[in-house]
Amino acid sequence: MKQKIAVYAGSFDPVTYGHLDIIRRASKIFNHLVVSIFTNKNKKAMFTLKERKDMLKKAIGRDKNISIDCFDGLLVDYVKQKKVNVVIRGLRAISDLEYEFQIAGINRMLYKDIETVFFMPSAKYSHLSSSMVREIGKFKGDVSKLVPPYVAKIIKKRLS
Amino acid sequence: MKQKIAVYAGSFDPVTYGHLDIIRRASKIFNHLVVSIFTNKNKKAMFTLKERKDMLKKAIGRDKNISIDCFDGLLVDYVKQKKVNVVIRGLRAISDLEYEFQIAGINRMLYKDIETVFFMPSAKYSHLSSSMVREIGKFKGDVSKLVPPYVAKIIKKRLS
Amino acid sequence: MKQKIAVYAGSFDPVTYGHLDIIRRASKIFNHLVVSIFTNKNKKAMFTLKERKDMLKKAIGRDKNISIDCFDGLLVDYVKQKKVNVVIRGLRAISDLEYEFQIAGINRMLYKDIETVFFMPSAKYSHLSSSMVREIGKFKGDVSKLVPPYVAKIIKKRLS
Amino acid sequence: MKQKIAVYAGSFDPVTYGHLDIIRRASKIFNHLVVSIFTNKNKKAMFTLKERKDMLKKAIGRDKNISIDCFDGLLVDYVKQKKVNVVIRGLRAISDLEYEFQIAGINRMLYKDIETVFFMPSAKYSHLSSSMVREIGKFKGDVSKLVPPYVAKIIKKRLS
């Protein structure tokens, strides 16, 4: 019996309860899940790579099935080098589907063995995104229902 | 019998016939409608707050059921402070619905008493948006079917 | 100050927690809400008109702002005759939007003063419909999280 | 290390190249895949259960990771009894997503441990469905690019 590993990649800028919901669901389906932070050099993030890693660590805890990693460049090159070919995505809405199918389709053209597997988040997180959290944070709104306490604290400190 | 008040918030940069169609529809349903200009400090507008207020005033006229206001920060904080909990939105299309549900869902998470009420614009305005008007204006196109005459004149002057 | 009345029409075959969520939201926005059962002669319902009326009565209780009614024929003719011109709809999803815009658009062509106002149901009811409930009932599934206890009891009795 | 099992349920009336594409993809992700024919008593199928089973067997061959089964009633009751809680679905298009999210959402309400996992079919099968195949068959069209040769032969015989 072969071990089943999957990668869940994203900016996690910051990690939200929506991401954690997908991580929890995927970690039950696969033997091991790699949560990997995309350190896009072309786009300015609100939080540093170290901050985003710390947030994920605090949020995920000591689950042995889950490890945290980071990468730059194309996802297909990263998973090829990791010898993993399953990629996890959360699907929230129609506009997501379009974009996700576009990404997944191109990834397949670039690397035919890659398989993208989609999960449906819990209904209560279906409208949640990191950009929404950053937006609310900028206007000093209350993000405590959207992200874990540790993340909420950092957002508050950063933006005050 | 309690008075029913609603807020219709937006950038109105500039106000279009599509906005005016929603304002007319909503003002018939509610006892009072507050049209409130969002003065987003993080985003550069084409028109100043004063210009946008003047455009709305000219376009709406002396309808006693409608008042014009402005706000910065989060909509939920604004409506809480105004003690109004109905928010009006126009729904043009599928991509709107996604975005609108995301906003409305987050607003509900932040303030459970807020209620978002959606109107369908007249079919002839279903493809119209302020950004489209600005784009056409920049290329010196004719915007006279998209915005009221006073607004068309300002756009022409501004961009010549 | 004019009293604001709205109609929420549907088959309610049977009423679900999703309908009740919309009824609760709409009854706060309008001075009076008429919940009206469409007794479509061309389509066989699972429950009789009397059963559907009883379910709604039990579910809504003695809220003085809400009355229960029924109609056959076109909705536009019904609302014209009732002298109400606001119609309430719940919007769950993209495919709903298409269908709802089609109906609302045709209603406007038939009666220009009719205004359709859309509400967003609570996220937890965003996947719920009467047909789904009937389907689960037929397979003797548990509908207790989808409809009020009284309705669940009738479904169980009817399908055993 | 726990064995990862999933169920792929459907009417398979008849099985198409689209289904086989999803089966191939899912069988690489999970240790074992149960392809289960839904023998809906309330709906008349074109092919008998035995025919549909034979088609699937011929199409799948002797892959030891895949078994064929059938069930009636609710999918959630079936997977509970099988002690499997992962369900596979192929996602072709937007209208699929709506329907699939509705089903997956209701399944979660009925059985919180069920997890629905979505796969994207190969682009060339993104417009293919069993009902489309039946429709073309009825008009004596050529289905040889849509279903395996054995299935095409049965359709031809059945409809001549």
Add this chain to the structure above:
Amino acid sequence: MKQKIAVYAGSFDPVTYGHLDIIRRASKIFNHLVVSIFTNKNKKAMFTLKERKDMLKKAIGRDKNISIDCFDGLLVDYVKQKKVNVVIRGLRAISDLEYEFQIAGINRMLYKDIETVFFMPSAKYSHLSSSMVREIGKFKGDVSKLVPPYVAKIIKKRLS
């Protein structure tokens, strides 16, 4: 210079102002347009083939660029035999797109030279369909804004 011919197929049960809008648009783009009534033996129509042909003739008039025809069976077989390989479709909405892409995709699989060309109807007809017209007719509603006068008269007579 080769003559450009296209086929616009449909049930036209009955023809609506929406169909006529597409016919007018397509007849300007192509040298000749064949409007072809699909006489689906598997589905009961409200109007006979003769009635539907008469409605189309009255509505289209003596435009020499347009001819009226009918067919049964698969559209691809019909256009192959007619030696035409352009098919016209009107696109109203998102759910249309899904369905239309499915049909167009399957048609391409069955006959690689067929080309489906989509037109956008006038905004005022974007919610109009034959089934909507039949539904309103059944409830004795006023269809005079949805179909030409001759068709409205037949509907009225038929359903009284």
Add this chain to the structure above:
Amino acid sequence: MKQKIAVYAGSFDPVTYGHLDIIRRASKIFNHLVVSIFTNKNKKAMFTLKERKDMLKKAIGRDKNISIDCFDGLLVDYVKQKKVNVVIRGLRAISDLEYEFQIAGINRMLYKDIETVFFMPSAKYSHLSSSMVREIGKFKGDVSKLVPPYVAKIIKKRLS
């Protein structure tokens, strides 16, 4: 018999196999096709106008039915001046449809004789866009399945 001419406008930054698929399809339907590069002064392109022209020339070859042109300003003004009133668009997905209908609707408001005609690209190019190609190029990914060899070579040179 009037000659049928159409315009296919875009940034072509760079041209992809998806564009070439639409060009090939449209050039069979119309007597002449003008592929016109939009030289948007307000947006920085990756490739110069000359480079984009050269790419198109190499990709299209000596097809006499197709000419290459460029324009700035509004498309409606360009086609008016060219005395062409048919515009070609490729439709990939739902989000495209929304945007395309918005553009086509506004174009009709600005110039009532303009007709937008939509084509469906080959399924294998349904997820392909110039921005996707640029993104992959930036991360030094392999674009050889997405664009013609000449374009792939330029991208590689430019980004190394």
